[in-house]
Amino acid sequence: MDNRPIGFLDSGVGGFTVVRELMRQLPHEEVIYIGDSARAPYGPRPANQIREYTWQLVQFLLTKNVKMIVSSKKIKKLQAF
Numbered sequence: 001m002d003n004r005p006i007g008f009l010d011s012g013v014g015g016f017t018v019v020r021e022l023m024r025q026l027p028h029e030e031v032i033y034i035g036d037s038a039r040a041p042y043g044p045r046p047a048n049q050i051r052e053y054t055w056q057l058v059q060f061l062l063t064k065n066v067k068m069i070v071s072s073k074k075i076k077k078l079q080a081f
Contacts, residue, residue, distance in 0.1 A: 002067050004030075004067040005030035005064060005066050005067070006022070006026075006030070006031050006032070007031075007061035007062075007064065007066035007069040008034070008072065009034050009054070009058065009070070009071050009072070010034070010036065010071070010072040011040050011041065011042040011053075012037050013040075014072065016033065018072050019031055019072075022070075032066060034057055034060060034061065036057060
């Protein structure tokens with residue numbers, strides 16, 4: 001069994017409701033949530049800036065030794081990631 005936490009990133013705070021449901025359905029999982037409310041909304045920003053912000057969040061979660069990273073949003077500009 002992999003006891004590492006699940007990393008969850010969001011471009012704001014809206015994904016917190018998804019995290020609560022995840023925690024309800026998987027009560028034995030540890031979750032590390034990071035919401036970038038300081039730079040929200042991401043939508044009107046250029047794709048390269050969104051990639052940079054997202055990569056910063058991913059790098060943070062990787063320092064926490066997460067077993068997977070889940071994103072709460074479908075950000076179309078990230079398709080080129």
